[in-house]
Structures are given as C-alpha cells and as structure tokens.
Amino acid sequence: DVKVTQSSRYLVKRTGEKVFLECVQDMDHENMFWYRQDPGLGLRLIYFSYDVKMKEKGDIPEGYSVSREKKERFSLILESASTNQTSMYLCASRVQGFQPQHFGDGTRLSIL
Amino acid sequence: QQQVKQSPQSLIVQKGGISIINCAYENTAFDYFPWYQQFPGKGPALLIAIRPDVSEKKEGRFTISFNKSAKQFSLHIMDSQPGDSATYFCAASISNFGNEKLTFGTGTRLTIIP
Numbered sequence: 001d002v003k004v005t006q007s008s009r010y011l012v013k014r015t016g017e018k019v020f021l022e023c024v025q026d027m028d029h030e031n032m033f034w035y036r037q038d039p040g041l042g043l044r045l046i047y048f049s050y051d052v053k054m055k056e057k058g059d060i061p062e063g064y065s066v067s068r069e070k071k072e073r074f075s076l077i078l079e080s081a082s083t084n085q086t087s088m089y090l091c092a093s094r095v096q097g098f099q100p101q102h103f104g105d106g107t108r109l110s111i112l
Numbered sequence: 113q114q115q116v117k118q119s120p121q122s123l124i125v126q127k128g129g130i131s132i133i134n135c136a137y138e139n140t141a142f143d144y145f146p147w148y149q150q151f152p153g154k155g156p157a158l159l160i161a162i163r164p165d166v167s168e169k170k171e172g173r174f175t176i177s178f179n180k181s182a183k184q185f186s187l188h189i190m191d192s193q194p195g196d197s198a199t200y201f202c203a204a205s206i207s208n209f210g211n212e213k214l215t216f217g218t219g220t221r222l223t224i225i226p
Contacts, residue, residue, distance in 0.1 A: 004155070031211065040121070042201060042218040043156070050211040058213065090155055096210035098144045098163075103155025 002027045006091050006104040013111055019078040021107050023091030032074035033092040033101065034058075034066060043090065049074055050096070081111045115139055116204050118217030125224055131189040133220045135202035138183065142204040144212065147176065147187050150199045150219075159200070160187075192224045 007022035025032065033048040035058075045058030047066040055066050063085060067075045074093075078085055088108050092101040117136045125131045135145075146161035162169045162176040162185065169176045175188040189196055202217040 033213070035216075040218060042118070043216040045213055045215075048213055056211075056213075059215075092155070098161075098205070098207075098212060100146075100158035100161075101156075101214065103157065105153065105155050 002029075002093070002102040004091055004093050004102050004104040006089075006107050008107050009105070011107055011109045013078075013081050013109070015080075015082055015111055017078075017081045019081050019109070019111075021076040021078075021089055021091075021109070023074045023076070023093075023104060024072055025074075025093035025102070026072065027093065027095075027102070028071065029093040029102075030071075030096045031094045031101075032068065033094075034064075034074065034076045035090045035092065036060070037088040037090055037106070046076065083111050085109065086111045115215045116202060116217045118202050118220060120220060121218070122221045123223070125192045125222065127192060127194060127224055127226050129192050129224075131187075131192045131196065131222055131224070133187045133200055133202070133222070134184065135186065135204075135217050136182075136184045137204050139204070139206070140183065141206045142215075143207055144205045145176070145178065145185050146203050146214070147174075148201045148203065148216075150201065152198075156199075156201060189222075192222075194224045194226065197222060197224050 034046045035043040049068040148156035149159040150156040173190045178185045203214040205212040
C-alpha cells in the first residue's frame with residue numbers, strides 16, 4: 001500500500017514565523033503535490049513537483065515556496081505565516097500520468 | 113475563476129436511495145475526470161474516473177455519467193449506504209506529458225440516513 005506521511009497532524013504557529021510542512025512518500029513516485037483545503041473552496045493546488053528539484057506553481061502559490069531535494073520528500077514552506085494561511089494542508093503523490101493521487105491525512109495549521 | 117463547478121454543497125439521502133452529485137466544467141481541453149471520496153480525518157482517495165471517449169462508467173454501486181456536449185459529468189451512488197457518508201470531490205485535468213495536475217470542485221458533503 002502506498003503511504004504518504006505528513007509530519008504533523010496539528011500545528012499552531014504565530015504570524016510572521018517561517019513554517020515548514022513535511023511530506024514523505026514510500027512508493028518512489030515522480031509527482032508530488034501540496035494542496036490546501038478550505039470549507040466551500042475544495043482543494044486548491046499550491047505547488048507541485050514532477051521530479052526531484054523540479055517544481056511548478058499551482059493555482060495559489062503566493063506566500064508559499066517548496067523544496068524537493070530527494071524523491072521521497074516534498075516540503076511546503078510558509079515564508080512569513082499570516083492568519084489567512086490557517087487551513088488544512090494536504091500532500092499527495094503519484095506516478096506520472098493519469099494515475100490516482102495518493103493523499104496524506106493532512107496537517108491542520110493554525111496561525112495566531 | 114472556478115473551472116469545475118460542483119453541486120450541491122451538501123446532500124442528505126435515505127438509505128437505499130440514489131445519491132447524485134453534479135459537476136460542470138468550462139475548459140474543453142479537460143480529458144480526464146476523476147471522483148475522490150474523503151472521510152473525516154482522512155485524505156481524499158480515488159473512487160472512480162472517466163475519460164471523455166465514453167459516456168458512462170460503472171464500478172459496483174458507483175457510476176459516472178459524462179455528457180461532453182453539455183460539459184457536465186455526474187456521480188450516481190445506487191443503493192446508498194451509511195458507510196457512503198463522506199465528502200465527494202469531482203476533478204478534471206488536461207494531458208500534459210505525464211505531469212497532469214487536477215482541478216477540483218468545491219466538494220459535496222453526503223449524509224446517508226437510516
């Protein structure tokens with residue numbers, strides 16, 4: 001079974017802090033994704049990576065950056081956290097192509 | 113700009129009934145349409161998917177109906193069960209040499225009552 005592990009289930013940070021969300025997958029998948037999920041807005045793509053050191057902006061990249069130094073790990077970075085970044089963050093991975101995305105269980109991030 | 117519009121936002125269906133969730137899209141270049149199911153506290157998981165060369169795909173009690181001319185697709189859950197209570201997301205993507213990304217709808221919270 002594919003396993004996508006997000007480092008924290010819940011996280012509380014303060015405005016202005018630099019925040020790191022980590023995601024690890026164990027299936028040697030090429031593609032990895034970061035989404036945020038908000039009520040009434042569904043899942044919105046922040047960034048995705050189609051291979052190591054490769055990244056592409058999604059629909060809402062402002063205020064975020066990513067890092068993928070190893071194939072199994074994809075990090076989301078909030079450069080200077082703001083209250084409007086309070087949300088559920090979901091990581092996913094996939095082999096290339098029209099294949100299922102496998103999601104982690106999410107990190108609920110609160111910015112105070 | 114919301115490229116995939118999903119309705120209803122919430123749905124209550126009696127056990128044994130048919131649950132229907134609808135999605136509409138604007139971009140005619142979309143060529144892959146999956147549905148994801150999400151239980152509370154879990155990430156979404158692929159339920160069923162369709163390509164636009166067929167008008168219907170069935171897997172057990174779950175059916176996708178696809179209307180290319182109307183740019184609409186829907187999920188039908190037959191004989192709905194309490195275990196089907198979850199949030200459902202439709203999605204769409206465009207072929208991109210293996211690097212496809214999904215555009216999700218806003219989700220439908222389905223509740224099946226006994």
